[in-house]
Amino acid sequence: MFDQPSLAGRCEDLAPGAWVLRCFALDAAEKLLREIERIAARSPFRHLATPGGKRMSVAMTNCGAVGWFSDPRGYRYTSIDPETGKPWPAMPESFMKLAGEAAAAAGFDAYAPDVCLINRYEIGARLTLHQDQDERDRHSPIVSVSLGLPAAFLFGGLARTDPQRRVPLVHGDVVVWGGPSRMRYHGVLPVKDGEHPLTGALRYNLTFRVAR
Ligand code: SIN
């Protein structure tokens, strides 16, 4: 299952079950960005509060059957967007296709994510080291698509204190981590000042998960 994926040369081996697929989303990127706009028109980006009461520097929205949400009551998945009172926008076909192809290229067949968390990073926004642990499924991969400004991704181990690799990610790169690496700690360093032809001073990240 964790054999070398088919896209040799464009793949970087991060850990067992974890890969960086360079440029994998490049062809789809403009379409993905248009879909993000469409989703955000219905479920706008918002800065969520952590259970500790801090405002997250990354703005978030979701599409799919459920969406990830955080407030002082805790982290959880909801089928209704608590801010609009309506279901989260459906997952676009182009999202499903890309996520399935990336998962397959990393050795995970029949990937069926039910949520895509969409992160929007302004200059200086960051994501502190964390595990994706609010999902019932702890084997299916996380598929993470970078769009717009570059960022430094931190990829650690199964314990918070394990050493981390610093992985530079640019527009179109996709990271997949599942199986034995599914619960690895990861994060994003503050996004540096810059300008991207398609997104301006923003970085977007799509994170596909199997939540339920
Ligand atoms: C995440 O961990 O949810 C996002 C990672 C990223 O923005 O690259």
Ligand code: FE2
């Ligand atoms: Fe994460």
